[in-house]
Amino acid sequence: MRADARRNYERLLTEAGAAFAERGTEASLEDIAKAAGVGVGTLYRHFPTRQDLIVAVLHDRFEAMAAVARDLTCDDPGRALREWLLAQLRHITATRGLTAELVVAVNNPESPLYGSCEALVSTSSGLLAAAKDAGVVRPDLTHADLATVVHGIAWSCESDPVRQERLIDLFLEGVLV
Structure with missing residues (x-):
């Protein structure tokens, strides 16, 4: 160029x-x-296309999210899972309307955002698996459950990080063992 x-x-x-x-x-x-x-x-x-611009803007943010997840590997998988969910909320709510874009993209391999979503799904699944292996979360908890909660919270209180954290903590109280 x-x-x-x-x-x-x-x-x-x-x-x-x-x-x-x-x-x-x-x-x-x-x-x-x-x-x-x-x-x-x-x-x-x-x-x-608008999607091409969105993908370009979010590229570095998705890379940063992958780095956050790598840094969360620790002796406390429950805490790592909590920190990951909060990091996802901060990432999603930093761009108004991103929740809707991601919900569509994660289920559409044709979406330009699909690859980035898949990388986050893999990362999230790894943190969830570590928490399950450590016996700190319910064994029936799935990545889809986590994604639904994160996107629901992002949608319902996009500009209220204090409420987001409270809702994540309430959710985790229900799934931690």
Whole structure:
């Protein structure tokens, strides 16, 4: 990529990240291009679809989530699971509307977000398996249960991290043994 094209690309990612955080994933692409100081044609040359832009904005965040999960491997699998669920909530709610995008993507292999979702599912499943192996959670708890709770909490109290943490703790009281 030429230097000017790379700068445009980076400005578009920065402005899209800010717009998605403030106005959600349905933020105006024209407004994003304008804020980045480029024309909408430049935006579409770099990102042919809204989904392509969302994936690009979230790429580094998904990588950071994988790093968080790796760092959570510890002697206390129950605490690691709690910290992972809270990290997922922070990740999801940092971008308004991301919950809906992820719920669709996780069940749709054609979605550009599917690969990133699969990586998080694998990570989450590993932490859940460690908690089961340690005997600290109910044996019938599934990754789908965890995902449903996280997305439900994200949807219902997107801008209230204190309430999110309380709800995660209430959920865990019901599944920890």
